[in-house]
Amino acid sequence: MVDPTSSLGEDVDESNAPTCANCDEPILNSPTHRVVTWVEDEKARRRHFCSDECREEYDG
Template sequence: MVDPTSDHHEDLDESEAPDCEQCGDAIVNEPTHREVTWIEDDTVREAHFCDESCLNAWDER
């Protein structure tokens, strides 16, 4: 898998792309990609989002 913190919005294969936590779409070549990280039970967790609207919808639940 590609390092999700890298500048990977170019030339990324869909099979290696992270999926949007809200809508489930693969995030390929999306400069609007957003990521949230947090600590839960001493483990780093992360969630990826296509854009700000998916992030906001996930955040509101």
């Protein structure tokens, strides 16, 4: 079953997959995928990361 709230469902291919904010690699069905969300200017914002390591490097 595809989770309708997930942007990484089974029907996502490389051309429309999110990319890592740090290394720019497409993220496809990755168990290490991380999403950071925040509110800015009254809008929800998000950044995708392919791993905890990429997330830490981006913050650093």
